Amino acid sequence: MVATFINVNGLSKSFEQQSVLKDVNFQVKKGEIIGLIGPNGAGKTTFIRILNGVIKQDKGTIEINGLDPLKDGDAIRKMSGIVTESAGLYHQMSGEENLRFFADLYGVTNKNRIVELLMLFDLIEHKDKQVGKYSTGMKKRLALAKALLHKPEILFLDEPTNGLDPDGIKLVLSYLKKYNEETGTTMIICSHVLHQLENVCHSFAFIDEGTIVEQGSLETLAEKYIDTLMVQVETTLKPPTTDYLGYKYSVAENNKLIFELKSKHEISKLLNEILKTDQVFSVTHLNTDLESIYFEVRGKQYDK
Numbered sequence: 001m002v003a004t005f006i007n008v009n010g011l012s013k014s015f016e017q018q019s020v021l022k023d024v025n026f027q028v029k030k031g032e033i034i035g036l037i038g039p040n041g042a043g044k045t046t047f048i049r050i051l052n053g054v055i056k057q058d059k060g061t062i063e064i065n066g067l068d069p070l071k072d073g074d075a076i077r078k079m080s081g082i083v084t085e086s087a088g089l090y091h092q093m094s095g096e097e098n099l100r101f102f103a104d105l106y107g108v109t110n111k112n113r114i115v116e117l118l119m120l121f122d123l124i125e126h127k128d129k130q131v132g133k134y135s136t137g138m139k140k141r142l143a144l145a146k147a148l149l150h151k152p153e154i155l156f157l158d159e160p161t162n163g164l165d166p167d168g169i170k171l172v173l174s175y176l177k178k179y180n181e182e183t184g185t186t187m188i189i190c191s192h193v194l195h196q197l198e199n200v201c202h203s204f205a206f207i208d209e210g211t212i213v214e215q216g217s218l219e220t221l222a223e224k225y226i227d228t229l230m231v232q233v234e235t236t237l238k239p240p241t242t243d244y245l246g247y248k249y250s251v252a253e254n255n256k257l258i259f260e261l262k263s264k265h266e267i268s269k270l271l272n273e274i275l276k277t278d279q280v281f282s283v284t285h286l287n288t289d290l291e292s293i294y295f296e297v298r299g300k301q302y303d304k
């Protein structure tokens with residue numbers, strides 16, 4: 001059984017009588033990548049700063065690997081890596097000089113670590129270039145290398161893909177996933193761009209109006225919130241009515257059929273029936289993606 005690495009109970013925080021976080025409950029398993037998702041202003045950044053021990057909560061308890069940020073802030077920061085929208089790099093210095101400077105600051109004595117990270121993030125050919133001349137994507141990758149210099153046990157990433165083009169986003173997220181697989185580093189990624197995280201995170205926590213409204217894996221959340229599974233089938237089948245063997249369907253563009261199923265267990269049954277008379281070219285789930293589930297969760301929260 002995987003141990004709980006972060007455990008938050010009943011956390012609240014206000015600034016000048018304005019409530020920013022209220023009664024937050026949140027758990028993260030060791031080695032997990034969790035997406036902290038919510039709209040701008042939902043409290044994501046404040047929550048991360050509290051977990052780091054940078055600011056104090058008003059109420060509630062926090063344990064990070066058995067440590068309390070209020071009492072053990074320095075110890076938690078030593079075991080943490082942080083990447084924010086402002087990379088915190090020195091633009092007049094080269095990429096390698098930046099990493100050497102921060103390695104000395106973090107007490108990293110293994111200088112091979114710098115070369116390892118430059119190679120990991122495809123920056124070895126640019127190590128002597130001034131960071132001020134780096135592209136936005138290169139700066140993000142260098143910021144990640146900086147955060148990983150001391151081999152942190154947990155990595156906090158606040159909007160790590162902001163300002164990147166699609167190729168840059170894909171590259172940064174693939175680096176994070178690969179690093180997690182190789183090292184087991186626990187990661188919390190804050191973002192309001194849902195589709196970017198779907199194939200990277202093991203689980204998700206939805207934050208809205210200062211509280212965590214739901215948390216779990218994509219599969220668990222889909223089972224909880226999706227009552228009717230919408231499945232698009234590209235096939236030669238052309239049924240004469242809006243009902244096929246008891247399954248309701250509609251016709252999408254290019255004569256693809258969208259079936260309404262009660263669960264994923266009905267998919268194989270449906271396909272077996274179609275294949276008795278026709279061909280099937282592709283099958284696509286339409287409403288079990290992260291964005292669909294997120295809006296289902298938000299909708300049911302507002303219905304309460």
